[in-house]
Amino acid sequence: MAEKKTNRRDFLFTATYAVGAVGLGATVWPMIDQMNPDASVKALASTEVDISSVTPGKTITVLWRGKPVFIRRRTPDEIAEAKSVNLEDLKDPQKDEDRAKDPEWLVMLGVCTHLGCVPLDQKGDYNGWFCPCHGSHYDTSGRIRKGPAPTNMEVPKYEFVNSNTIKIG
Amino acid sequence: MKNFFKIFFSIILVFGYSQNSYSAEKVEYLKTDWSFKGLFGKFDRGALQRGYQVYTEVCSSCHSMKYVSYRNLAEKGGPEFTEAQVKAIAASFEVKDGPNADGEMFTRPGKLSDKFVMPYENVKAAQAANGGAYPPDMSVLVKARGGGVDYIYSLLQGYESPPAGFILDDGVYYNKYMYGNKIKMSNQLSDGLVEYADGTNATVEQMSKDVTTFLMWTAEPHLEARHQMGFKAIVYLIILTILVYFSMKRIWSRIETEV
Amino acid sequence: MSDHEYTPKSKFGKWFNDRLPLLSLASHLTDYPTPKNLNYWWTFGGILTFCLITQIVTGLTLAMHYIAHADMAFESVEHIMRDVNYGWLIRYIHANGASMFFLAVYIHIFRSLFYGSYKSPREIIWIIGIIIYLLMMAAAFMGYVLPWGQMSFWGATVITNLFSAIPLVGEGIVTWLWGGYSVDNPTLTRFFTLHYLIPFLILGLVVLHIWALHVPGNNNPVGIDIEKPSKDTVPFHPYIVIKDGFALLMFMIVFAFFVFYAPNILGHADNYIEADPLVTPAHIVPEWYLLPFYAILRSVPDKLLGVVAMLSAILILAALPWLDTSKIRSAVFRPLYKQFYWILVADVLILGYVGAMPAEGLYLLIARVATAYYFLHFLVILPVLGFKEKTLPVPLSITEPVLGGSPNLATARNRESLNN
Numbered sequence: 082m083a084e085k086k087t088n089r090r091d092f093l094f095t096a097t098y099a100v101g102a103v104g105l106g107a108t109v110w111p112m113i114d115q116m117n118p119d120a121s122v123k124a125l126a127s128t129e130v131d132i133s134s135v136t137p138g139k140t141i142t143v144l145w146r147g148k149p150v151f152i153r154r155r156t157p158d159e160i161a162e163a164k165s166v167n168l169e170d171l172k173d174p175q176k177d178e179d180r181a182k183d184p185e186w187l188v189m190l191g192v193c194t195h196l197g198c199v200p201l202d203q204k205g206d207y208n209g210w211f212c213p214c215h216g217s218h219y220d221t222s223g224r225i226r227k228g229p230a231p232t233n234m235e236v237p238k239y240e241f242v243n244s245n246t247i248k249i250g
Numbered sequence: 251m252k253n254f255f256k257i258f259f260s261i262i263l264v265f266g267y268s269q270n271s272y273s274a275e276k277v278e279y280l281k282t283d284w285s286f287k288g289l290f291g292k293f294d295r296g297a298l299q300r301g302y303q304v305y306t307e308v309c310s311s312c313h314s315m316k317y318v319s320y321r322n323l324a325e326k327g328g329p330e331f332t333e334a335q336v337k338a339i340a341a342s343f344e345v346k347d348g349p350n351a352d353g354e355m356f357t358r359p360g361k362l363s364d365k366f367v368m369p370y371e372n373v374k375a376a377q378a379a380n381g382g383a384y385p386p387d388m389s390v391l392v393k394a395r396g397g398g399v400d401y402i403y404s405l406l407q408g409y410e411s412p413p414a415g416f417i418l419d420d421g422v423y424y425n426k427y428m429y430g431n432k433i434k435m436s437n438q439l440s441d442g443l444v445e446y447a448d449g450t451n452a453t454v455e456q457m458s459k460d461v462t463t464f465l466m467w468t469a470e471p472h473l474e475a476r477h478q479m480g481f482k483a484i485v486y487l488i489i490l491t492i493l494v495y496f497s498m499k500r501i502w503s504r505i506e507t508e509v
Numbered sequence: 510m511s512d513h514e515y516t517p518k519s520k521f522g523k524w525f526n527d528r529l530p531l532l533s534l535a536s537h538l539t540d541y542p543t544p545k546n547l548n549y550w551w552t553f554g555g556i557l558t559f560c561l562i563t564q565i566v567t568g569l570t571l572a573m574h575y576i577a578h579a580d581m582a583f584e585s586v587e588h589i590m591r592d593v594n595y596g597w598l599i600r601y602i603h604a605n606g607a608s609m610f611f612l613a614v615y616i617h618i619f620r621s622l623f624y625g626s627y628k629s630p631r632e633i634i635w636i637i638g639i640i641i642y643l644l645m646m647a648a649a650f651m652g653y654v655l656p657w658g659q660m661s662f663w664g665a666t667v668i669t670n671l672f673s674a675i676p677l678v679g680e681g682i683v684t685w686l687w688g689g690y691s692v693d694n695p696t697l698t699r700f701f702t703l704h705y706l707i708p709f710l711i712l713g714l715v716v717l718h719i720w721a722l723h724v725p726g727n728n729n730p731v732g733i734d735i736e737k738p739s740k741d742t743v744p745f746h747p748y749i750v751i752k753d754g755f756a757l758l759m760f761m762i763v764f765a766f767f768v769f770y771a772p773n774i775l776g777h778a779d780n781y782i783e784a785d786p787l788v789t790p791a792h793i794v795p796e797w798y799l800l801p802f803y804a805i806l807r808s809v810p811d812k813l814l815g816v817v818a819m820l821s822a823i824l825i826l827a828a829l830p831w832l833d834t835s836k837i838r839s840a841v842f843r844p845l846y847k848q849f850y851w852i853l854v855a856d857v858l859i860l861g862y863v864g865a866m867p868a869e870g871l872y873l874l875i876a877r878v879a880t881a882y883y884f885l886h887f888l889v890i891l892p893v894l895g896f897k898e899k900t901l902p903v904p905l906s907i908t909e910p911v912l913g914g915s916p917n918l919a920t921a922r923n924r925e926s927l928n929n
Contacts, residue, residue: 093500097493104486111595115570120592124321124363131351289770317587386782389587393773394781429791469781472590472597479598480769487765491758498751505545505743 127250129242132186140202142191145249149191149199150237152247155221160184162208163222173232177222180236188239188247189223195230210234277427279400280407282459286466289481292474293467298329300446301464304457307444309388312380312435314368317389318468321362327474328467336362343367381421383434392462392469399462401427406458409437537723542742543749544729546907550620551727552756553613559757560610561715565708567603575655577701579694582657583783601772607649608775609764611798614642623850625838626728632830634721639827641714646799648707651700658780659790665692665700667793671806674813691786731907732839741907792867800864801857805883807868808876818880825887832887834895842901846894853886
């Protein structure tokens with residue numbers, strides 16, 4: 082009899098604790114989630130860029146989701162160089178065709194994959210980009226070749242709306 | 251304990267009542283059944299969609315709605331137009347954007363992320379075009395008026411010819427429900443003014459109800475989520491209260507006294 | 510202040526506790542001997558702690574999205590209400606939380622008045638409490654300014670103008686408060702700064718309030734000094750913790766009702782109109798919790814004296830331990846005081862009611878009578894009552910009334926035993 086009583090009491094207290102803990106968790110979540118991107122930020126997903134004035138060998142930088150996006154119109158030499166690289170020499174092997182839908186146009190996030198600095202255009206040992214923060218070298222396809230960065234510069238989702246306009250996002 | 255709760259709840263009632271009695275105007279507002287009132291209140295989607303139509307076709311020529319975005323029209327708990335419908339709605343508005351690469355402002359079709367386009371550039375322009383009166387922004391209008399939805403609903407139907415001896419200036423109209431009975435907005439609604447897409451008969455009463463429902467939503471876009479969460483929260487609290495009550499009884503029984 | 514020596518069991522615990530006696534503190538708090546006959550009016554201390562923490566947590570999260578700028582404040586509040594994840598929930602908890610906080614603090618204060626908790630040796634606890642209350646009013650007032658609606662703006666204008674009543678330097682002080690020639694952006698940004706600071710000052714004072722409480726221990730419904738620990742006390746944990754928890758949950762149900770089903774009922778519609786320095790709303794009314802003092806302010810026809818009366822109405826409470834000359838704490842044993850106590854409660858409610866009404870005609874007359882009575886209660890009735898009142902016999906221990914279940918019954922029984 083006495084044993085039974087103890088069990089029931091334990092169950093009551095356990096249930097109270099458990100229900101209380103669920104409520105506490107449910108209360109904490111809104112306080113955490115409020116720091117996630119809000120509805121107005123999420124709505125600003127895409128941006129359209131006019132590329133008609135970009136001549137071969139030029140890069141323009143546009144802002145998308147608060148980050149720089151490099152849009153480079155590559156010269157035939159650069160395209161050839163990018164395509165000729167042996168994939169086995171790469172830290173993060175990726176074909177140039179997989180990075181540039183139209184070989185003439187390279188669109189990628191201008192953010193070093195090491196710690197987030199913006200690499201400099203036409204610098205470094207591989208004629209591509211060079212990050213001044215910790216010395217990462219990228220080639221003409223934006224792939225990491227030397228330095229601490231672990232991966233190639235990221236290619237965002239984009240499409241050619243027409244021959245003069247790229248839609249990023 | 252009974253005594254305690256009696257006093258506690260009467261204090262709450264007194265405060266609730268004094269707040270209410272203060273904000274209540276002397277005029278009796280017209281009453282209608284609002285679907286969004288009550289514990290489980292939800293918006294009537296049809297009314298919201300029709301209300302949006304009345305707002306765009308009638309109100310929006312003078313009243314801005316600067317805190318509402320086109321994307322909101324597709325969101326859950328709102329009029330819930332399809333995304334394609336809302337994209338088309340947004341694209342039908344010209345939005346000022348820029349500056350472009352040449353440093354100039356330009357117009358483009360609206361996008362989902364844009365806020366509702368304003369009828370006037372700024373308050374001064376709105377005043378100049380409306381004989382000095384600023385047509386208030388409608389985003390939170392329902393919450394900004396003491397009588398809330400009932401007041402707006404009544405006001406839209408409250409136009410009458412003034413009683414004998416009541417003097418009205420030019421551009422001022424008589425309204426039964428307006429504070430001081432003088433309003434600078436003329437009667438905007440008349441039977442059949444809009445042609446509802448869903449075929450509902452557009453009487454003044456119907457349009458008033460629809461547009462007021464729409465305004466309630468723009469003022470409280472998360473009302474449905476709030477009601478749903480509120481019900482869950484209160485049920486949860488009651489369950490936990492009962493559990494804690496019995497735990498308390500159990501604990502205090504150790505010292506043989508009453509709680 | 511510790512009632513017994515605490516030694517942690519583990520070796521590391523002992524090592525740590527010798528250097529920072531956190532474990533001793535925790536042990537003191539859980540074992541803290543509390544009178545076993547505390548009724549539900551005593552749970553509001555715990556409820557107030559909950560209110561403070563809720564306001565700080567929701568306030569911090571709101572501050573992550575709010576923009577303290579005259580041109581953007583209103584818009585940023587709408588942004589919180591519409592776009593921020595759960596922003597509407599957090600803001601409604603914060604806004605209604607202020608009202609719930611004051612509801613709880615008023616109950617807490619009036620409990621203290623009824624049971625004489627402010628009397629020796631608890632004067633310092635009481636005075637710290639009054640300072641906390643003053644800071645709460647400052648925080649609430651400045652918080653109400655932040656959404657930059659019409660009531661925010663005009664409330665700020667009216668309240669800051671109170672300082673202009675000070676002779677000679679008044680105008681200078683008001684300009685200094687505003688940081689300009691009217692309530693404007695500089696005023697908003699400094700109010701935001703102070704609104705952010707004050708809760709932490711309150712938190713610090715709450716620690717002192719509890720510390721000071723733990724020196725003599727809790728008062729109790731019978732109002733007698735008891736031995737601690739003894740048969741009359743229970744350890745704070747789990748007895749008082751679970752009881753406070755139960756009361757807190759009841760309180761939270763009321764709180765949740767306001768947040769989810771009537772979030773704007775305690776606010777004023779005009780605050781959903783963006784601030785406009787050219788137009789004053791038809792009625793300027795403070796939030797409900799300031800109404801009694803607002804009524805006192807308006808009932809005095811002179812500007813300076815009105816401000817003085819309003820401030821005195823609060824500050825007079827600090828002198829209460831010395832104005833009340835009765836040696837008996839609890840109103841249970843003071844039949845006359847008990848009646849005057851309820852008249853005071855009614856008086857304050859009446860002041861609150863007329864504070865919301867236009868200051869004219871009958872309302873003004875009622876406000877004046879109620880104001881006069883408020884001061885009469887503290888300055889004349891209480892001191893005289895202490896000498897004149899014939900109090901009931903007080904029990905020697907609280908074990909008796911606890912067994913009886915209610916203090917009234919205990920008194921009756923006590924009287925009976927005396928007659929025998």
